[in-house]
Amino acid sequence: MDNDFVVWFSKSFGLFYLIGLSIIILAYAYWPSNKKQFDEAAQSILGHEDKPHKDEPWR
Template identity: 60%
Template sequence: MDLTHDITVWFSKSFGLFYLLALSAAVLVYVYWPSNKARFDEAATSILREEDRPWR
């Protein structure tokens, strides 16, 4: 089989597409996994605590 430029470009575009789709799916699964809710809630409210305010 002759490895031409068109085949190489097609393969790299296809691989990149499926790689980004899989990576996006993995990030969405991680974000919406139920056991991560407490960690994300803690991070969202950590900047609002009393001890984290500037010194007066």
């Protein structure tokens, strides 16, 4: 095995690896049963507060 073959193989394998990983991530993100989980996560960051915290004064 020479250096050119190793470079070619690693570039090719890396390309297919990243394409496959991207497809898996997209399938997971758009899977219908995960919608509730993602909606809850999106709303949890907002919390139930509608004004700044009173203990921390603005400087």
